[in-house]
Amino acid sequence: MGNTLLQQHPGKGELFFQLILHALVFSFYTIDRHHPDVLYTFETYHFMFFVNYTWANLLISYVFLPRFFYPKRYTLFALLTFLVVALVILIEEMVLERWFFPDSRGTNFPGVIFSLGQVLPILAILSGFKFAWDALLKQRQLDELKAMVRESELAFLKSQINPHFLFNNLNNLYAYAVEGSAKTPEIILELSSVLRYMLYECREASVPLMKEIDHLRNFTQLYELQIEDRGKVSFQVGSVPSGFRIAPLILNVFIENAFKHSQASQSEKIRISIHLEVNEEGLLTFNCQNNYLSENETISSEKGIGLVNVRKRLALLYPDSHDLTIRQTDTDYHVFLSLQLRKI
Numbered sequence: 001m002g003n004t005l006l007q008q009h010p011g012k013g014e015l016f017f018q019l020i021l022h023a024l025v026f027s028f029y030t031i032d033r034h035h036p037d038v039l040y041t042f043e044t045y046h047f048m049f050f051v052n053y054t055w056a057n058l059l060i061s062y063v064f065l066p067r068f069f070y071p072k073r074y075t076l077f078a079l080l081t082f083l084v085v086a087l088v089i090l091i092e093e094m095v096l097e098r099w100f101f102p103d104s105r106g107t108n109f110p111g112v113i114f115s116l117g118q119v120l121p122i123l124a125i126l127s128g129f130k131f132a133w134d135a136l137l138k139q140r141q142l143d144e145l146k147a148m149v150r151e152s153e154l155a156f157l158k159s160q161i162n163p164h165f166l167f168n169n170l171n172n173l174y175a176y177a178v179e180g181s182a183k184t185p186e187i188i189l190e191l192s193s194v195l196r197y198m199l200y201e202c203r204e205a206s207v208p209l210m211k212e213i214d215h216l217r218n219f220t221q222l223y224e225l226q227i228e229d230r231g232k233v234s235f236q237v238g239s240v241p242s243g244f245r246i247a248p249l250i251l252n253v254f255i256e257n258a259f260k261h262s263q264a265s266q267s268e269k270i271r272i273s274i275h276l277e278v279n280e281e282g283l284l285t286f287n288c289q290n291n292y293l294s295e296n297e298t299i300s301s302e303k304g305i306g307l308v309n310v311r312k313r314l315a316l317l318y319p320d321s322h323d324l325t326i327r328q329t330d331t332d333y334h335v336f337l338s339l340q341l342r343k344i
Helices: 002-006 012-029 044-069 074-100 112-179 184-201 209-227 252-265 305-317
Strands: 231-237 244-246 270-278 283-291 322-328 332-340
Touching: 012 112, 044 074, 044 112, 074 112, 112 184, 112 209, 184 209, 209 231, 209 244, 209 252, 209 270, 252 270, 252 283, 252 305, 252 332, 305 322
Parallel strands: 231 270
Antiparallel strands: 270 283, 283 332, 322 332
16 A cells, blocks of 8 residues: 555645755755855756756656565666666766767766766755655555554444443343342433443543543442442542543443452452542542452453453553553452543
8 A cells, every 4th residue: 555655646745845855956056166256157057967867866756766666676676776877877978068068078988986976966865855755655644544543443442332331231130120129210220321421422532531420420320229238339539620531431341340240259248449539630540449259250350351442442542641450369359540631
């Protein structure tokens, strides 16, 4: 794809850049080195000699580079470039020199080394800037492609959350409905509120922090309804300054895992503690701790799809501004996350 893109006709920006570049190089080319008191002298031969360099540069820059150099056909590129440089020298020495200076410079050939010293610097400057332009263009295209891949991956990872959440909660709802529990309508109402947030409030890359906290509170209450009197759930929010945003549904997984693993391994004395606060600089600290009975634990907390998902999202959204620590003992599972938030 990169080679194809670089073979496209130059756009207006590149055309303007090439015109400015050729004008600057031509202005340096016309400097009179033998008469310092006269900075620039323009003669017809200056233009004709520079035209000889220009056609060679266009051939190297817009034919040889995209067709041979970028596809890594280096030998063919070097051979053709050598032939072009030789042809430039031949035209300069056998035609232009004899035409404009028949009685002086055109009477003898100064040698290959001298001629190369005249031709190569100009061609290297002109072709080198074209190579640099292509490199910048390719880097921009790679950055755009990475951004597209990143957005697609984030959308995919976020889309996994809702099915994962529904799968766990519909199983619980089914069990309560079979038992005819009076709390079934209340659970359905809480589930509806949480899903409304997931479906309609989380379409942006980030949401206001207070909205996310309200959602987490509802999310926790939904699961707390299922515990009833079999344990204690604590959801505490410390100081939270206004004006910060957070990627939605980042913290859900840890809370969901806490309830899931506690309930899966024990039927009573469930203990879940959730604490969240943010300092004035926007550093969020999140603690989620739950107990469980290791002899009854059948689900690996480290390998669930939810935890894999959230690790990937954190790596994509907060690559250098988060610290996730998970500590597991025989009786407790503790998640500690620090996250540098951004201002609205």
